[in-house]
Amino acid sequence: MAATAQPNVKNVWLGGVEPMKASYGKLMMWFFLISDTFTFSALLVSYGLVRYSYPAYAGKVVDFVSSPTYWPIPEKVFDAMPFLHGVHAPLVFVGIMTFILIFSSVTMVLAVEAGHRMDRPAVEKYMLWTLLGGATFLGCQAWEWTHFIHGTDGGTLIKEIVDGSWVSKTVFGANLTENQYGPPAFADFFFFITGFHGTHVFSGVVLNYLIFYRTSTGFYDRRGSYEMVEKVGLYWHFVDLVWVFVFTFFYLV
Amino acid sequence: MAHVHEHDENAGAEQRKAIWRTFWILLGITALEFAIAFTLNAGLLKTSIFVGMTIVKAFYIVGEFMHLKHEVKSLIWAILIPCIFVVWLLIALMREGGSIFDLR
Numbered sequence: 001m002a003a004t005a006q007p008n009v010k011n012v013w014l015g016g017v018e019p020m021k022a023s024y025g026k027l028m029m030w031f032f033l034i035s036d037t038f039t040f041s042a043l044l045v046s047y048g049l050v051r052y053s054y055p056a057y058a059g060k061v062v063d064f065v066s067s068p069t070y071w072p073i074p075e076k077v078f079d080a081m082p083f084l085h086g087v088h089a090p091l092v093f094v095g096i097m098t099f100i101l102i103f104s105s106v107t108m109v110l111a112v113e114a115g116h117r118m119d120r121p122a123v124e125k126y127m128l129w130t131l132l133g134g135a136t137f138l139g140c141q142a143w144e145w146t147h148f149i150h151g152t153d154g155g156t157l158i159k160e161i162v163d164g165s166w167v168s169k170t171v172f173g174a175n176l177t178e179n180q181y182g183p184p185a186f187a188d189f190f191f192f193i194t195g196f197h198g199t200h201v202f203s204g205v206v207l208n209y210l211i212f213y214r215t216s217t218g219f220y221d222r223r224g225s226y227e228m229v230e231k232v233g234l235y236w237h238f239v240d241l242v243w244v245f246v247f248t249f250f251y252l253v
Numbered sequence: 254m255a256h257v258h259e260h261d262e263n264a265g266a267e268q269r270k271a272i273w274r275t276f277w278i279l280l281g282i283t284a285l286e287f288a289i290a291f292t293l294n295a296g297l298l299k300t301s302i303f304v305g306m307t308i309v310k311a312f313y314i315v316g317e318f319m320h321l322k323h324e325v326k327s328l329i330w331a332i333l334i335p336c337i338f339v340v341w342l343l344i345a346l347m348r349e350g351g352s353i354f355d356l357r
Contacts, residue, residue, distance in 0.1 A: 019327075020324070020325050020327050020328040020331070021324070021325045021328075022324060022325075022328060027328075030328070030331075030332055034332060034335055034336075037336065037339070038335075038338070038339070041339040041342060041343075042342070045339070045342050045343050045346050045347075046346065048343065048346060048347055048350060049346040049347065049349055049350035049353075050350065051350065052347060052350030052351050052353075052354060053350045053351075053353035053354045053357065054354070055354070056295075073295075075290065075291070090291070091287070091290065095283070095287060098283055099280070099283070102276070102279050102280065102283070103276075105314070105318055106272060106273070106275075106276045106318075108318075109272050109317075109318045110269065110272060113265050113268050113269060113272065114265075116264075116265060116268075117264050117265055233318075233319075234319055237314055237315075237318045237319045238319070240314060240318075241311055241314045241315065241319075244307060244310050244311060244314065245307060245311070248286075248303050248304070248306075248307040252286060252290050252303050253299075253300050253303055253304075
């Protein structure tokens, strides 16, 4: 019987052992993350394609004004802060968001480490910090979106074709077809990329909550292993990793 | 799981140290990125520096936080090799974008 595995024969690929010294669940999480990498790469690379198909802003950074004819400079678009209306604070808010996400990644990996020692109170504590970081990030993103959609006080005067004739009008903020900051495609990519990432953060927060709940009810103690913390941890770090790339290619470059 | 049976006081102290070291490295690189964002003029040099720093950050997140650096070689390669497709897509679509720009 060629198809039947012998139970007492230890062959690497016939079951009973872990071929890559990682459990089935962990391997599957890794392969899911690889496929998710492709999805995010496709979004970011398409952003690059569309960006390079538009002219770049050629003048001095100080004199920058928004126009749908060239690609905007991110630091001139993302310069608002909550509670500081009218203050020019380029990339400060997104910098804070980056810090929050990196820090929640640290508390997550500390929870994983505590899980290795079967230290339930420490896992609970660090999972709570991770949850707080994730929720704060989502709140910041909600504010960022609201501001981006509603726009600045002055708006931008844009000439566009309506029913076959040129019309000048002031556009405030951005949606999928109109954008005061630059070409409409810029706003589209903003919504799709940060939105897709935010959806990942949201599902990460839900999973983290599940892990926190099961830890505090003693589920993993009864099971005798905290490996679930590790698997969800992989996902959470991946969300942080994606943000590192989004931060560079959307906000810095 | 090699770590499950460690129960002494100092268990994992080494790992926790490595975690915080990684955190400071990531924070330092991000702060440096901010400094460069406002001091260097836009251009190929600035973009290359940012891409380089991002790859360093990715290395630390994947290697230390996701523990990939300490996994077996076959797992490391199983994750890294498929990423070649991303590099290919990046080069292909960047050329495509430049060509659309020329035709517009």
